[in-house]
Amino acid sequence: MSKKEDFVKFDKVDKSYDGKVLVVKDLNLDIEEGEFVTMLGPSGSGKTTCLMMLAGFETPTNGEIYLDKNPISNIPPHKRGIGMVFQNYALFPHMTVFENLAFPLRVRKILKDDIDKKVDKALSMVSLSGFGNRMPGQLSGGQQQRVAVARALVFDPAVVLMDEPLGALDKNLRESMQYEIKHIHESIGVTVVYVTHDQGEALTMSNRIAVFNDGKVQQLSSPDKLYEEPVNSFVAEFIGENNTFAGEISDISNGSCKVKLDKGEIIANPISVKSIGEKTTVSIRPERALINPKDKMDNNQKGKIEEVIYHGDHTRVRLNLLGNSEFILKVPNSSQNLDIKLGNEINIGWNSHDARALDPK
Amino acid sequence: MSSEQKILSTGGIPLEESLKQAEKKNKIKAFLLVTPLLLFLIITYIIPIADMFSRSIDDKMVTNMLPKTYKAMEQWDGKELPPEEVFKAFYLDYKILVENKTAGKLQTQLNYEKNGFKSVLKKLARKQKKFEEGNYKEQIMKVHKRWRNVDYWRAIKRRAPAYTYSKYLKGVDMYSNEDGKIVQVAEDRRIHRILWSRTLEVAFFVTLFCFLMAYPIAHLLATLPMKYSNLLMICVLLPFWTSLLVRTASWMILLQQQGLVNDFFVWIGLVTDDNRPEMMYNKTGTYVAMTQILLPFMVLPLYSVMKTISPSLMRAGKSLGATPSVAFFKIYFPLTIPGIGAGCLLVFILAIGYYITPALVGGASGTLISNQIAYHMKSTLDWSFASAMGLMLLTGVLVIYWIYNKLVGVDNIKLG
Numbered sequence: 001m002s003k004k005e006d007f008v009k010f011d012k013v014d015k016s017y018d019g020k021v022l023v024v025k026d027l028n029l030d031i032e033e034g035e036f037v038t039m040l041g042p043s044g045s046g047k048t049t050c051l052m053m054l055a056g057f058e059t060p061t062n063g064e065i066y067l068d069k070n071p072i073s074n075i076p077p078h079k080r081g082i083g084m085v086f087q088n089y090a091l092f093p094h095m096t097v098f099e100n101l102a103f104p105l106r107v108r109k110i111l112k113d114d115i116d117k118k119v120d121k122a123l124s125m126v127s128l129s130g131f132g133n134r135m136p137g138q139l140s141g142g143q144q145q146r147v148a149v150a151r152a153l154v155f156d157p158a159v160v161l162m163d164e165p166l167g168a169l170d171k172n173l174r175e176s177m178q179y180e181i182k183h184i185h186e187s188i189g190v191t192v193v194y195v196t197h198d199q200g201e202a203l204t205m206s207n208r209i210a211v212f213n214d215g216k217v218q219q220l221s222s223p224d225k226l227y228e229e230p231v232n233s234f235v236a237e238f239i240g241e242n243n244t245f246a247g248e249i250s251d252i253s254n255g256s257c258k259v260k261l262d263k264g265e266i267i268a269n270p271i272s273v274k275s276i277g278e279k280t281t282v283s284i285r286p287e288r289a290l291i292n293p294k295d296k297m298d299n300n301q302k303g304k305i306e307e308v309i310y311h312g313d314h315t316r317v318r319l320n321l322l323g324n325s326e327f328i329l330k331v332p333n334s335s336q337n338l339d340i341k342l343g344n345e346i347n348i349g350w351n352s353h354d355a356r357a358l359d360p361k
Numbered sequence: 362m363s364s365e366q367k368i369l370s371t372g373g374i375p376l377e378e379s380l381k382q383a384e385k386k387n388k389i390k391a392f393l394l395v396t397p398l399l400l401f402l403i404i405t406y407i408i409p410i411a412d413m414f415s416r417s418i419d420d421k422m423v424t425n426m427l428p429k430t431y432k433a434m435e436q437w438d439g440k441e442l443p444p445e446e447v448f449k450a451f452y453l454d455y456k457i458l459v460e461n462k463t464a465g466k467l468q469t470q471l472n473y474e475k476n477g478f479k480s481v482l483k484k485l486a487r488k489q490k491k492f493e494e495g496n497y498k499e500q501i502m503k504v505h506k507r508w509r510n511v512d513y514w515r516a517i518k519r520r521a522p523a524y525t526y527s528k529y530l531k532g533v534d535m536y537s538n539e540d541g542k543i544v545q546v547a548e549d550r551r552i553h554r555i556l557w558s559r560t561l562e563v564a565f566f567v568t569l570f571c572f573l574m575a576y577p578i579a580h581l582l583a584t585l586p587m588k589y590s591n592l593l594m595i596c597v598l599l600p601f602w603t604s605l606l607v608r609t610a611s612w613m614i615l616l617q618q619q620g621l622v623n624d625f626f627v628w629i630g631l632v633t634d635d636n637r638p639e640m641m642y643n644k645t646g647t648y649v650a651m652t653q654i655l656l657p658f659m660v661l662p663l664y665s666v667m668k669t670i671s672p673s674l675m676r677a678g679k680s681l682g683a684t685p686s687v688a689f690f691k692i693y694f695p696l697t698i699p700g701i702g703a704g705c706l707l708v709f710i711l712a713i714g715y716y717i718t719p720a721l722v723g724g725a726s727g728t729l730i731s732n733q734i735a736y737h738m739k740s741t742l743d744w745s746f747a748s749a750m751g752l753m754l755l756t757g758v759l760v761i762y763w764i765y766n767k768l769v770g771v772d773n774i775k776l777g
Contacts, residue, residue, distance in 0.1 A: 056679075078682050078683055088671060
């Protein structure tokens with residue numbers, strides 16, 4: 001069976017709550033069958049609204065959403081067959097874990113024996129076998145979360161939506177749950193649409209990430225591409241750490257450009273700039289800039305160390321470089337101790353390919 | 362280490378004791394803080410109830426008026442006419458009462474016990490002035506032939522105990538007859554049972570109507586955005602801030618035959634002008650006014666429970682495939698049961714003892730047991746009977762509470 005490429009499709013979807021502001025603007029999004037897509041963005045960027053429209057709790061103001069080629073705007077939520085994991089778990093507090101899981105099966109009038117089997121299977125999938133008789137209130141946050149995931153999957157939905165499901169957990173638990181959800185997804189191959197504002201979570205779990213801002217998808221691509229090749233300065237800023245220089249294009253040719261800054265000039269990779277005189281923001285990842293580079297690099301600058309912060313596995317160094325006093329470097333602790341001391345002048349080098357000239361902020 | 366071995370604190374004192382010492386001061390402080398309330402409760406609640414109880418079973422009046430008689434009667438088996446000592450003792454007791462001009466009370470009390478006793482006693486009071494010493498049996502029996510009837514003597518003997526439960530029997534339209542058997546009063550005089558069942562019926566239906574009306578209101582209150590829900594809340598609470606009497610009076614204006622509601626019915630052509638329905642001075646008036654007055658007591662507990670139910674639960678239910686109605690009955694409704702329990706209990710208990718509203722708009726067919734209690738307090742001055750009925754009402758409420766606890770569990774009540 002070949003996978004359907006546009007299993008879930010947002011087609012020119014607009015959404016407004018008050019008739020004045022568009023929360024979601026002209027959204028187009030295709031999600032492949034079996035894919036794990038994360039909607040990532042700051043709060044108020046419209047990502048949860050998109051999820052709610054897909055679940056059926058909100059109606060698009062304009063446009064249409066398709067599930068397996070069928071328009072679903074007029075289908076009520078209970079007929080869509082979409083599983084959902086809520087932010088606060090939304091377990092039914094008056095039912096046992098077993099009854100919670102059996103709920104979607106009972107409303108579908110499935111035979112009792114099949115219900116028992118399916119619930120047992122779902123519970124063992126989230127390693128909670130034997131917890132069936134507990135009440136949700138007797139479980140820890142992580143266990144409740146796992147019950148919520150099992151409940152959203154137990155009736156074999158085509159799509160599972162997760163709305164910041166790990167937001168209430170502490171850091172360690174969150175990380176282990178990320179892997180667990182990822183493994184469950186890989187083993188049963190369900191399509192997952194995941195909403196989060198935590199970029200680490202998004203990078204860890206997803207096949208593809210849709211970065212939302214201001215009601216629009218800024219970029220939809222795989223985690224590595226998103227990090228290495230952001231298409232605009234919002235994505236570059238939002239995902240990972242980022243050093244920026246604001247300047248103006250002074251020359252552009254053969255896949256590289258010169259950017260004139262207030263102090264000095266750098267060579268960069270033109271991504272969203274086309275002509276001389278355009279304003280731009282140049283983005284460089286901290287780990288792409290090296291101290292005293294051995295290989296030849298086409299950008300070489302001197303900077304003054306303003307702050308050194310020890311981080312265990314690496315050291316963060318804040319430099320004043322070309323008038324930018326917020327230039328961050330990440331130095332692995334394994335590298336031979338370079339001359340990193342407060343106030344020292346050091347040589348910094350990076351390839352122009354890694355300096356992406358994006359839209360001005 | 363055996364479990365019986367006591368753990369010692371660092372000071373060498375057993376841990377339990379040292380904990381007690383440490384907590385002692387706090388416990389005394391806490392107790393002193395609640396003492397005023399405790400005293401208030403004892404003075405205004407426990408003592409009156411105890412007084413009511415003793416009043417309701419107190420029957421010392423006759424016992425105290427005829428001390429010698431009852432002493433003499435101790436030996437009498439009640440089968441045949443009592444011996445001469447009893448007649449003598451009764452004569453002596455009664456003489457004192459007549460001289461003190463308190464014989465009237467005895468006449469009334471004994472007449473309750475046996476009809477026709479009053480006239481016999483009055484006649485005796487007149488005649489006994491001329492009695493000679495000795496052979497009182499003959500002399501008394503000569504005054505009226507009823508003195509030869511052993512029933513009248515038995516009636517006196519029945520009043521011998523200082524305590525009686527006859528008021529409670531009267532409360533359920535029963536009495537103990539001359540043979541000491543408990544029987545029902547004549548059918549046309551069974552008014553109290555009608556009142557009890559009507560009280561329960563009214564309380565039940567008022568609770569039901571309140572529930573049916575309050576549930577949607579409370580749901581709306583809990584789900585509307587803040588600015589609308591505040592307004593609605595004020596509408597719910599407004600009656601609370603109005604005097605009960607004013608509210609009842611306004612219902613009288615609305616419901617009377619020439620009132621606004623009837624005018625409206627005539628205006629829309631539902632009824633003809635000369636055929637206006639009576640909506641007041643009957644049960645309808647009681648239902649309407651009491652439901653309106655007690656509605657906030659249902660809305661508030663429901664609201665406080667509904668407020669805590671996350672809207673995502675209903676969404677979760679729907680996303681799992683439940684239709685809105687299934688999601689409501691399987692998820693939302695069970696979660697509101699603590700509020701329903703609290704509201705129903707509150708309204709039912711308030712309704713069962715309601716007084717002013719049924720008194721004003723209830724008329725003859727809409728009055729409740731509390732109106733009967735008030736009647737006996739104010740008009741017949743039979744306080745012991747009023748006390749007995751009050752206690753029966755209190756017991757009824759406690760029984761309902763107990764049943765509720767068995768069914769739902771009091772721990773599940775949420776009042777806010």
